[in-house]
Amino acid sequence: MFYINLLKKVIPSTTSSLRLIYFINLIPFGLLVYAFSISDFTLLNVVENSYINDPIFYKVTSAWGSHEGSILLWVFLINLFGVLFLYKNQTVEIHKNILFISTLFILYVIVSSNPFTYVEANENVLGLGLNPILQHFLFVIHPPTLFLGYIGLIIPFVISAHMLVNKNFSEKLFKEMLIWSKFSWFFLTGGIVLGSYWAYSELGWGGWWFWDPVENISLIPWLLNTALIHSLQVSIKSNQLKLWSLNLGLYCFIASVFGTFLVRSNLIVSVHSFATDPLRGLFLIIIIAYLLVMTVRLNIKSISNFNEDSFNLVSRESFLLLNNIFFICSALVVFIGTVYPLFSEMILKTSVSVGAPYYNFAFNLLLAPLILFMAFAPQINWEKHEKKDKQIPFIIIFSLFICLVSYYFLNNFYFALSVFITIPLFLKSILVLKNNFKKNISFYSQWLAHLSIGFFIIAAVYTEQFDYEENLLFEKESTNEVKLQNNKTAIIKNIKDEKFQNFQRISVDLLIYDGHKERELSPSKNIYQPSGQVTNEVSTTNKLFSQYYATISTIESNKVGINLVYKPFINLLWLSAIMLVFSIFLSVVKKR
């Protein structure tokens, strides 16, 4: 890998040599994957993260199960994006920046996290095995997807830097930036959703969203990227907010690098823990500090031209600006919540945990007005909006009415609030669709994205507020039937013990009978080799949009404890997330 840096100096900068460098930078990760697939136990990294009897599927993916491997994947993806971007744009200046960042990370790999450390081959070594919690089919797609999302932001970053340095605000580059940020948004959203689903289906990782630091830091680039997509629309359509979008584009990538830094340096306790090494954190701090200093320099340079934008108060532009401010502020709030425990431990000498109560408070404050605006803003014209919308007061009053009704019946504040903010969105969506039946695809993608956010909020709040949990205890010979709420019964059928390639599974077959329909569940505990670690496998059964969610809490020779949770509307949540991802897919496809 040392040769790569040398090569760069030797070959003159032309398109084909750029491509060559990118391809050379792709090789190390390919080698690592190959080493994992043949279980090459002369590499320390393979010994530590792979097991000879693991299925080939997990053997290959173990390549990104460790810190070293995932950083190498990061390098691989930077260069992959570089190659892809080369087909669209051959500006050498931009590619130099991409290669520079890639070199920084290659240096990082060499200095502090080299996956190719050699160890003496030994025939008795079978490998320590991939962490059992990671042995799930989502492990194959979740990390690469999320990484694609994070690193996709490098293209907006380098384009913005290029434009700010050269003061060349061409529309073509803005359009390219929009496509790439949408591309990254697609993977980022997909990655977050997959991660969330993984957390949900692998108990112990805390429900579907837990405000875990790692989830938060994936949310920060997401929020900023969402803001970026919206502000780029203004830059392209009405030639305004250009510097705003460019500066935002810089911070998106910084946020994603910063996220990686926080996870890798082990400064913050989280479910995604990697082994600690102070050098790793230090080196990443240097990379971030460097990028940040460059960014701030560009910010300061451009700040004098900031007030050139002017547009009408009631226009699409001003509402998109408002949207941007809300999104950036929520990103800031998430950031404060994530780093506050660190701050408090260093300065105030008390350790605190910031969790759901804080984020619920902050997001209710900030996102509730935003969602309310979301219902009406897309119908406002560009530049100047003159005709008054007479529906607004009626819609607001109607949704207030529905909100009060739902509060009266369900007696839950959060749900009533979410009803109040989403009803205008639903109503307006229906009305708009009725009026503009045959518009272009970009209209549908925007419409679908906004609508799915509405569904998402309703489903999320409902699930969180109205789920209930029951602890069932079955005893051998005496109780194999337990009464549940609402005239339901849970019956235990039998207990199985099976052996698989690299684990042993003890599963419990359970029936839930609600008067006319039987639902089967079989939660299990898996015991993995070679570590002997036990994981809980969740079993779920659907009831339209709701789910029963069962795990084994205790299992002994004469009694079995089952933890049964009823999650109403959880499937609507997943459905809306899929809709959201699909909507952006629609708008990217349109461009091709």
Next chain:
Amino acid sequence: MSKAIYKIIISLLFVHISAVSFANVNELSDYYKTVRCLVCEGQSIQESDTEFAINLKEQIQKKYNSGISIEEINQELIKIYGEEISFNPPKYHILLWGTPLIVLLIIFIFIRNKIRFFNRV
């Protein structure tokens, strides 16, 4: 006209903020979600099935049944385990709790200035 709009916005904002801040935890299972399991990494005792979490849940259940309010139970837990136990940090962490409010205020001022600016033009 515009003054009336400000008044409406400010009062709505006030209602919104107070409504959000007074939405309280009042059920035991919701309370479990705000208690951190100290032996696991970043989970609440609601989701965790470690011995620590199960014991703590039993203890809290007992206290709750004997008529002690959730607020008092929470205070007691903080006294024993430190602030780290609760995902709901005390309100004197002004920087933390104040940020969303300040941010909202800034947004409001921003909108107001924009309106002024455009009225003048």
